[in-house]
Amino acid sequence: MTRGCIPQDSPSCPLLFTKQKPPAQGPGGDMSPAIVLAFLPLVVTLLVRYRHHFWLLVRTVLLRSLRDCLSGLRIEERAFSYVLTHALPGDPGHIITTLDHWSSHCEYLGHMGPVKGQVLTRLVEEKAPVCVLELGTYCGYSTLLIARALPAGGRLLTVERDPRTALVAEKLIRLAGFDESTVELIVGSSEEVIPCLRTQHGLSRAELVLLAHRPRYYLRDLQLLEAHALLPAGATVLADHVLFPGAPRFLQYAKSCGHYRCRLHHTSLPDFPAIKDGIAQLTYAGPG
Numbered sequence: 001m002t003r004g005c006i007p008q009d010s011p012s013c014p015l016l017f018t019k020q021k022p023p024a025q026g027p028g029g030d031m032s033p034a035i036v037l038a039f040l041p042l043v044v045t046l047l048v049r050y051r052h053h054f055w056l057l058v059r060t061v062l063l064r065s066l067r068d069c070l071s072g073l074r075i076e077e078r079a080f081s082y083v084l085t086h087a088l089p090g091d092p093g094h095i096i097t098t099l100d101h102w103s104s105h106c107e108y109l110g111h112m113g114p115v116k117g118q119v120l121t122r123l124v125e126e127k128a129p130v131c132v133l134e135l136g137t138y139c140g141y142s143t144l145l146i147a148r149a150l151p152a153g154g155r156l157l158t159v160e161r162d163p164r165t166a167l168v169a170e171k172l173i174r175l176a177g178f179d180e181s182t183v184e185l186i187v188g189s190s191e192e193v194i195p196c197l198r199t200q201h202g203l204s205r206a207e208l209v210l211l212a213h214r215p216r217y218y219l220r221d222l223q224l225l226e227a228h229a230l231l232p233a234g235a236t237v238l239a240d241h242v243l244f245p246g247a248p249r250f251l252q253y254a255k256s257c258g259h260y261r262c263r264l265h266h267t268s269l270p271d272f273p274a275i276k277d278g279i280a281q282l283t284y285a286g287p288g
């Protein structure tokens with residue numbers, strides 16, 4: 001192998017007469033093995049302590065990306081194919097349990113899951129809302145939970161930003177047997193959709209709102225709902241994932257602004273009981 005440079009000990013090398021700099025060391029290049037060994041217990045402790053988070057990362061990022069590349073489909077599309085071949089059309093409960101089964105045994109879906117699902121179902125049944133608004137449809141799992149618990153004549157508007165995900169959710173919702181008059185799927189970003197809900201979708205108030213899109217947008221969207229007078233006094237706002245990944249500014253606002261009564265349902269991520277999470281339940285006292 002030849003390399004295109006002048007050997008440094010050659011008489012023609014100009015560097016021979018100048019003081020040579022030591023070659024640059026890479027990061028940690030001159031680190032003694034003793035220092036490396038000193039950090040080893042810390043690294044091992046972190047790996048052991050956060051092994052569940054590490055495994056979650058592997059399942060939701062690495063394995064998912066690999067399967068996306070190999071199949072040419074996205075996870076929601078693969079989940080829908082499974083539902084088509086394994087679930088009973090027209091039976092939302094069966095479709096919901098089929099998605100749970102697929103997520104536990106095949107690929108981690110990152111949906112709400114059965115434990116949080118029970119909290120949601122119980123609240124919808126208890127509050128019997130005429131109108132529900134959901135932000136963050138994803139594949140339609142929580143949409144089906146809400147839709148099947150609605151009182152007769154109840155209506156659900158669900159908002160999904162990603163058109164390809166929304167296409168899957170639309171098919172799943174219709175497969176479960178809900179028509180447009182019961183469940184309307186709106187494709188768009190929450191911040192653009194909320195100001196048009198009254199004029200374009202005939203929603204004057206939502207007695208129950210599920211925030212399930214991105215925790216970092218919860219506060220912004222809650223304030224948008226307030227500003228557009230879409231929350232009647234007594235309305236329930238449920239917010240998923242307030243502890244993991246977490247919505248500290250949203251919780252802080254809800255607890256301190258004086259307009260909400262706040263309750264936290266402690267749960268965990270589906271299939272990861274060691275990763276603690278929570279659903280916040282706010283009760284709106286009205287603007288006064």
Ligand SMILES: C[S@@+](CC[C@H](N)C(=O)[O-])C[C@H]1O[C@@H](n2cnc3c(N)ncnc32)[C@H](O)[C@@H]1O
Nearest residue numbers: 111112136138141142160161162189190212213
């Ligand atoms: C965690 S998933 C929702 C899970 C779903 N509620 C379930 O359990 O089946 C979040 C979804 O919100 C959507 N999303 C993110 N930001 C959004 C926004 N600003 N407006 C509407 N949808 C959004 C994402 O595309 C994703 O599909």
